[in-house]
Amino acid sequence: MHDKTLLMTLYKKFNDGELDYSRFCKMLARAVVEVLNGSRASIWRFAGTLQDRLTCESMYDRATNQWSNDAEMLEDDCGDYFAAILSARRVAAQDAHLQADTACLDRLGFTPATRYALLDVLIEPDGVPLGVVRCERDGVAEWSADDDVFLRQVAAMLGLVCKKCS
Secondary structure, eight states, rough: OOOHHHHHHHHHHHHHHOOOOHHHHHHHHHHHHHHHTEEEEEEEEOOOOOEEEEEEEEEEETTEEEEOOOOOEETTTTTHHHHHHHSSSEEEEESTTTTTTTTTGGGGGGSSSOEEEEEEEEOOOGGGGOOOEEEEEEESOOHHHHHHHHHHHHHHHHHHHHHHHO
């Protein structure tokens, strides 16, 4: 089972006002990479009421030790992915370039050229979809049940934080 100490520390710092929302998301993305031994992690929020656009709030890349937030996903470009994440509440791919519901992400220009695995979990406080938290690993990889539980806990925590910010 993955250690949740870092998550609890970040949440406490946010609640105590030591971290604003933007910094919290940056630190959380980095924590996800560290705990899940990922290559990249990102936090996305639905924009608008139709849930047809996801905007990146923070993306951390371990290889460059850099953060970005200039990516966007539109349902028109990646309908299979949107349908999958909204219906199953998670998407796991051993090789995201080859899986039907994630292959469309290649067209968006922010996925790695090499093979990569991804695990996405819906952020949905009170059953209302607000966004997605993602972890990626370079190469073909499987996600363990512990990985899934940890990322679900991250999504639940993000849901609490998002509710507090709104």
